[in-house]
Amino acid sequence: MDIGRNAPELSDLIRDHYALVFRYAYRLSGSAADAEDLTQQTFLTAQVKLEQLRCADNAKAWLCTIVRNGYLKNLRAGNGTVVCSLESIAEVADATPENAQFDQDELQKNLNELPEEFRTPLILFYFEEFSYKEIAGQVGVPIGTVMSRLARAKSHLRRRLSARPVRTVSAHDRRSNQAVCSEPERV
C-alpha cells in the first residue's frame, strides 16, 4: 500500500490492517468468534464508505473507529459483554513488575470488566499505534479526558493484575517514604 496515495483500495486496507483490526476487535469483545464477525463487519462497512477515506495515512484510525462503532452497535443490540463499574471492584495495591504475574486470560478478564469508555483508550494505548492525542480524536473526547481515563484504567489494570492482597487507599497513603504516589481518583 502506498502510504501517500489518496485513494486506497479496499484490498490494500484488508491486507495492511486486518490483523490490527482483528486484534482490536478481539480485545474489545473478548471473543475470537465475535472478533472475526466484527472484523468482517468492519471491512464491509469500509467497503461501503470507502470514499470517506481520502487519505491512506488515516486508514488505521479510520478502521479502528469503524471497529469501535460496530462493537458499540452490537453492544446496544444486546450482544455485548457485561461490564461492571470500577466502583464495585475491590481496591488492591498497585502492582510492580516484580510481583505482577498474569496471563492472557487474566488480562482479558480484567479488560472485560472495564466500562467501554475506559477499555477502548486503554487498548489503543497498549497497541502502541496511537498517541493519546490520536486516541482522543478516535473516541471523540477532549485530550484531558483521554488522559484521565487512561490513568484510571491503567491504575485499575495494575491493581487487578497484582498478586498482592487487597489494601485500602488509606493504607496505601500510609506507605512510608513514598512521595505521595497515591492512586489517582478512581473511576
Place this chain on the structure above:
Amino acid sequence: MDCRSALEILDCTRAGSHDLQEPELFDAKTHVETCAACDETFRERQMLDRRIGELMRDVAVPVGLFDRLSAAVVPTLAEEKLTVVVTPAENVTPLHRATAPASAPTQLRRRRMRIAAGLAACLSLVAAIWIFSGKSAPTLTVDKIRDTVPLEQSVVEQLDAFDERFAAALPGGGWDSQELDFDVMKGFGKSRKGGHQMALVLFTYPARDKSDLMGMLAIIPKDAVKDADTLGTSFASGQGNYTNRDSEVYATVSWTAGDFVYVCFVPDTEEARERLRQVLISVPA
C-alpha cells in the same frame, strides 16, 4: 505539581515513544526527573506497561482470516492472489476458536443467507403472481379465434397433430351423430405453458343431393378464453357470427360446454347451416 498529578499525567505516555516531548507534559516530566520516588515508580510502571502491551498485542490471528475476508468482503480479491506476510501469531489458533469453529456462520454469511432467502421469496412471489395472472387473465377472445384460425382445408390438414396438452373432447348435443365424420385433430397456436393452444378438427356432413359439406370445430380450454362467460352453453344457444376469409364467408357459432369453448365454422350458405342444424338437433343432447 505533586507526585500524584505528575504520575497520572505521564500515564498517557507510551514507553519508548516521543510522547514525553509533548509541551503539555513538560511539568510532569520535570517533576518526575527531580523526584526519586516518582522516578522509580514511573520506571516501574513503564516496565509493567511494556509487559501488558506485549501481552495485549499478542492476539493470535485466526488462520485463513485474510482469505476469508478477501473472499467475503471483496470476492474479486480472491482471484488477485495477493501476497500476504504471515506473522508467527497466525500459525496459532487461539483457544477461543475452539468454541467457535471456523465453519460457524459469520455475520456476513448470515446476512447473505438472509438476502438470498429474501430474493428467493421475492422470486417465488413473482412466479406465483405470473402463474396466477396467467390463469386469471387470459388474452384470447372468441373474436381472435375466429380471426386467426386457418380455415383452408389444405392448411388445416398440414398442421401438426394435436399434442393433447388438454383432453379435448367433442361437445354433446348431436356432435356424436353418425352423420358427422370427423378428421384427425390438429393442433394450433402456442399456449403460455407450451403446447398447442387449441385443437382443430375438420368434419364433414352430408348435403342432400349434393356433395358433402365440410366444417371445422375449434376446441379451446374455457379458462384460456377471456370472454367465455358471455357465450351460450349449447350450439343452439351459441353466439352466431360471420367470418370473412379470402372472399369466403363462414358462419360461426361459439358456445361453451364443460371445460371448453367451441367455435364451429361452416360455409355461409343457407343449405349448409340448415343441414348442420338438422344434424345437430336430430339427436338430443
